Amino acid sequence: MPTHYSGTREEVLALNTFIKLTRATESLLARLAQRNTHPGLTTSQFGVLETLYHLGPMCQSELGGKLLKSGGNITMVIDNLEKHGLVHRERGIEDRRFISVSLTDAGRKQIEDVFPGHVQAIIEEMSALTHEEQRSLGALCRKLGKAESS
Amino acid sequence: MPTHYSGTREEVLALNTFIKLTRATESLLARLAQRNTHPGLTTSQFGVLETLYHLGPMCQSELGGKLLKSGGNITMVIDNLEKHGLVHRERGIEDRRFISVSLTDAGRKQIEDVFPGHVQAIIEEMSALTHEEQRSLGALCRKLGKAESS
């Protein structure tokens, strides 16, 4: 799906690369969503549980930083997870501005139940590329992701 | 930001590549959003206007297909664009199920005003990679994006 933009060769290359990158990522995420690897959890909720599971309890602003989401959003996602009894809020003791969010036993069980299947789905999707291609793609993404906005 | 998952080497490679891909794309999109290259338009609204501008009028389900969005979502985005007088709905004549969506003059002017700046921002962001790297990234994304869910 090339762009219909008529610019210099350099401009067309950048635009086409951008489109391929975003579409590949979006369609990959859509295929993963269709597999329903984390039933009963939204993608955001799964992201929070996974982060807490692998990195341990942390405050909401730190979660927002890791998941690239706004503070208001994290408040709502944690609200819904809390309603379902999957996470626990605890006001900081030394610095009472912070709220430490941690997994409940139910939350830990939930993420442990679904994570292996999620990983398996990712592995299957990524298997469209050879290992060498995966390493290459990772390196390019790393370089692009670190780019500074001028 | 490597994963903390302890699997086989192959599993870790796939997972890390996946994480790098999604994070690079998300942070790139976040940097573009910060540049505010399409003021007064949400990303979805901009996507619709751009699609109509480059591909001409089309019905809502086709828009949904191109933008990878659900039908209900397209209805709302078109609603908001119509409120602002940027697009126009027209019921199909032969097949009355379809609704053809087209740009109004105001919509055309709007997209023509902001599109060059948007392209420029993308070019600047993509310049973190050499032309060769961009071609390589594009090819890998193309291969990954086409992958079939097994």
Place this chain on the structure above:
DNA sequence: TGATATTATTTCAATATCAAACGATTACAG
């Protein structure tokens, strides 16, 4: 100490997003 700045979270309004259910319309099989 006290005014001010910073940080963390919440609230709110607007928009986005999906899935499921629904009504209108068309296609098609019998």
Place this chain on the structure above:
DNA sequence: CTGTAATCGTTTGATATTGAAATAATATCA
């Protein structure tokens, strides 16, 4: 020709998402 199936758009309900404004707690510094 007729009824069933498929398609399109809309609606609804739940959650997501952002940005801005409001709150609360802490830190800083004069």
